[in-house]
Amino acid sequence: MSRLCVAEEQSVLAEDKNKRLHKIGKMNNSKVKVAVRVRPLNQREKGLNSECVVRVNGNQITLLPSISCKEKDRKEPHIFTFDNCFWTEDRPETGQEDVFEHLGDGVLENIWLGYNVCIFAYGQTGSGKTFSMMGTNNQPGIVPRICSALFNKESNDAETIRIEASYLEIYNEEVRDLLKSAKKQNKLRVREGKQIGPYVEELSCHAVQSYEKIKLLLDQGNKQRAIAETKMNEQSSRSHAILTLTVTQTCNDRTSGAFRELVSKVSLVDLAGSERSYKSGAQGRQIKESCNINKSLLTLGLVINSLAESSENKKSQFVNYRDSVLTWLLKNNLGGNSKTIMLATVSPAADNYQETLSTLKYADSAKRIVNQAEVNEDVKSKAIEELQEEIKRLREALTTREQVQEQKSQLKETEVQELKSQLKEKENLLRDLETSWEEKLKRTEVATQEWQKNLENMGVTLNKQDVVFKNECYLTQRGIHLIIHHINYIIKIGSGPSQDIQISGPEAECEHCEITKTEEGEVFLIPVDNSKTYVNGSPCNTKTQLWHDDKIQLGTNVFILHLPKRPKPEHHATLPSDALSVQESRERLAVFFRDPNTDATWLLKLFSELSAFKYGTVCGCISHLGKDRMEIYG
Numbered sequence: 299m300s301r302l303c304v305a306e307e308q309s310v311l312a313e314d315k316n317k318r319l320h321k322i323g324k325m326n327n328s329k330v331k332v333a334v335r336v337r338p339l340n341q342r343e344k345g346l347n348s349e350c351v352v353r354v355n356g357n358q359i360t361l362l363p364s365i366s367c368k369e370k371d372r373k374e375p376h377i378f379t380f381d382n383c384f385w386t387e388d389r390p391e392t393g394q395e396d397v398f399e400h401l402g403d404g405v406l407e408n409i410w411l412g413y414n415v416c417i418f419a420y421g422q423t424g425s426g427k428t429f430s431m432m433g434t435n436n437q438p439g440i441v442p443r444i445c446s447a448l449f450n451k452e453s454n455d456a457e458t459i460r461i462e463a464s465y466l467e468i469y470n471e472e473v474r475d476l477l478k479s480a481k482k483q484n485k486l487r488v489r490e491g492k493q494i495g496p497y498v499e500e501l502s503c504h505a506v507q508s509y510e511k512i513k514l515l516l517d518q519g520n521k522q523r524a525i526a527e528t529k530m531n532e533q534s535s536r537s538h539a540i541l542t543l544t545v546t547q548t549c550n551d552r553t554s555g556a557f558r559e560l561v562s563k564v565s566l567v568d569l570a571g572s573e574r575s576y577k578s579g580a581q582g583r584q585i586k587e588s589c590n591i592n593k594s595l596l597t598l599g600l601v602i603n604s605l606a607e608s609s610e611n612k613k614s615q616f617v618n619y620r621d622s623v624l625t626w627l628l629k630n631n632l633g634g635n636s637k638t639i640m641l642a643t644v645s646p647a648a649d650n651y652q653e654t655l656s657t658l659k660y661a662d663s664a665k666r667i668v669n670q671a672e673v674n675e676d677v678k679s680k681a682i683e684e685l686q687e688e689i690k691r692l693r694e695a696l697t698t699r700e701q702v703q704e705q706k707s708q709l710k711e712t713e714v715q716e717l718k719s720q721l722k723e724k725e726n727l728l729r730d731l732e733t734s735w736e737e738k739l740k741r742t743e744v745a746t747q748e749w750q751k752n753l754e755n756m757g758v759t760l761n762k763q764d765v766v767f768k769n770e771c772y773l774t775q776r777g778i779h780l781i782i783h784h785i786n787y788i789i790k791i792g793s794g795p796s797q798d799i800q801i802s803g804p805e806a807e808c809e810h811c812e813i814t815k816t817e818e819g820e821v822f823l824i825p826v827d828n829s830k831t832y833v834n835g836s837p838c839n840t841k842t843q844l845w846h847d848d849k850i851q852l853g854t855n856v857f858i859l860h861l862p863k864r865p866k867p868e869h870h871a872t873l874p875s876d877a878l879s880v881q882e883s884r885e886r887l888a889v890f891f892r893d894p895n896t897d898a899t900w901l902l903k904l905f906s907e908l909s910a911f912k913y914g915t916v917c918g919c920i921s922h923l924g925k926d927r928m929e930i931y932g
């Protein structure tokens with residue numbers, strides 16, 4: 299039978315099943331809910347006096363024409379209506395709560411009812427996807443709030459709740475397990491089962507019993523992501539991250555007295571920035587990254603469009619989910635069995651007009667998609683049955699293939715290998731489904747300990763939220779995450795698109811400075827003429843050697859150099875003959891001398907040398923303390 303006929307037959311069977319489920323109220327048509335969040339103007343945009351071109355009125359968002367937009371967009375504003383519009387400028391402190399109240403509460407309700415749910419954040423780099431999904435310690439986002447509520451017993455009346463978590467990222471169309479140490483990573487393949495839908499082979503799944511445990515896993519995953527990024531000088535915005543929680547509840551049906559098992563798969567997705575390719579001036583490896591990011595996002599766009607069209611025309615049409623890893627994994631969430639929310643994040647600044655318009659158009663298409671959400675009841679037994687059948691079929695196929703192996707052709711050999719690998723995978727899945735909860739909890743504990751040990755062996759120490767590499771040379775920059783930039787030979791820093799590290803702010807030059815590392819491991823800073831560059835608070839206008847822990851300020855961007863092999867040498871100041879002694883601490887220098895009327899020029903020289911050398915920004919004062927003592931404060 300041709301592929302098309304099989305697809306047609308399957309779709310007829312699925313339609314019949316859907317009709318039946320609709321009738322008994324266990325499936326319903328569910329439009330993708332679309333919300334838009336506008337972040338406040340950031341420092342860079344304020345510094346550039348960027349015009350604010352977005353207005354929000356209730357659920358309506360208007361994009362006003364601006365000088366920077368294309369000719370055809372200059373005449374009229376673009377007006378869109380969504381399920382929710384969030385504008386953080388009005389109430390910045392309650393922004394995260396507002397979003398959770400309007401989106402998160404509904405998500406929880408659907409989880410308790412046994413539906414699959416998905417929230418995916420889409421928008422240009424820096425528009426607030428990670429801030430909305432993850433948030434910060436003080437302003438937690440949707441993900442930690444959902445995780446915390448899942449363990450709040452008052453929010454549901456199930457007898458038992460079991461939660462398993464997996465966390466992956468898609469980078470250059472390859473899947474990485476964020477909860478497995480880099481050493482143990484194989485290239486992970488996406489497969490698909492009739493009952494379970496698309497899944498990632500060998501992806502680790504962790505049983506969690508408390509919010510603290512999920513938080514620990516999330517932290518681990520984010521660190522793993524940070525390590526991968528920094529090892530390759532990547533940035534998080536270049537990969538897509540998917541956290542999946544499988545929530546299994548057993549409930550006692552009050553009327554029949556029977557036990558029901560409800561399973562909800564919760565997919566929380568932080569997509570890569572949507573604009574990368576044309577604004578970042580991508581080169582070399584970055585071109586591959588951009589193509590692959592855009593391949594996923596492009597396919598996502600195509601999938602959204604064809605789903606929107608088929609929902610409107612009420613006609614099913616073939617949707618090529620398998621064209622990208624992202625859409626394949628989100629197959630159920632887009633047009634399938636899931637209650638899905640898209641959170642589109644945008645910047646209000648005029649110079650982001652095109653990206654904002656394209657995000658809003660994307661979001662506008664998404665709101666036309668209609669999913670077929672189904673209550674997932676007793677799916678485990680069905681999945682076990684399906685796997686047992688599959689395993690039986692694969693074993694038989696393998697025996698037949700092996701029997702005709704006499705004429706050993708290359709083709710047969712590959713076929714046998716593929717069958718063996720499928721068989722192994724299905725057996726693993728079955729074993730996993732049959733593993734007891736207690737065993738799963740034990741496994742998670744062992745995996746966490748192993749992961750931490752591995753990091754220590756790699757020379758990485760975990761310091762609260764931070765990742766520190768013991769013996770390497772890098773710059774750290776603190777923002778929403780701690781960002782680490784490795785220095786290998788030469789790095790260019792500036793606000794221009796071709797710079798290795800991009801800085802922002804009104805005082806950031808297009809090409810601000812270079813940092814070089816010699817073969818001997820010495821590090822130098824070479825500022826570009828007239829750039830606002832400071833080392834430990836002192837202006838730096840010429841090539842300057844840098845030491846461990848030096849603070850480098852480029853305009854308003856601050857970096858700390860990590861170079862443990864080059865600690866700052868001890869400073870030996872030449873003191874005038876009448877100085878008696880010098881006492882130093884990191885914050886204070888006290889010079890004792892005989893004659894309080896000593897010419898102070900040497901002291902001022904010493905002061906400026908020391909401030910440049912060791913004391914960072916010296917807001918210091920020189921004060922006379924009695925007859926024979928002066929103190930300089932750093």
Ligand SMILES: Nc1ncnc2c1ncn2[C@@H]1O[C@H](COP(=O)(O)OP(=O)(O)OP(=O)(O)O)[C@@H](O)[C@H]1O
Nearest residue numbers: 337386422423424425426427428429535570571778
């Ligand atoms: N709604 C908001 N309110 C306050 N600050 C915000 C908001 N949204 C984003 N920000 C700030 O803007 C900056 C960029 O946000 P974020 O990292 O979430 O962007 P992103 O879309 O995830 O970017 P990328 O695609 O590069 O990962 C962060 O410093 C964040 O704190």
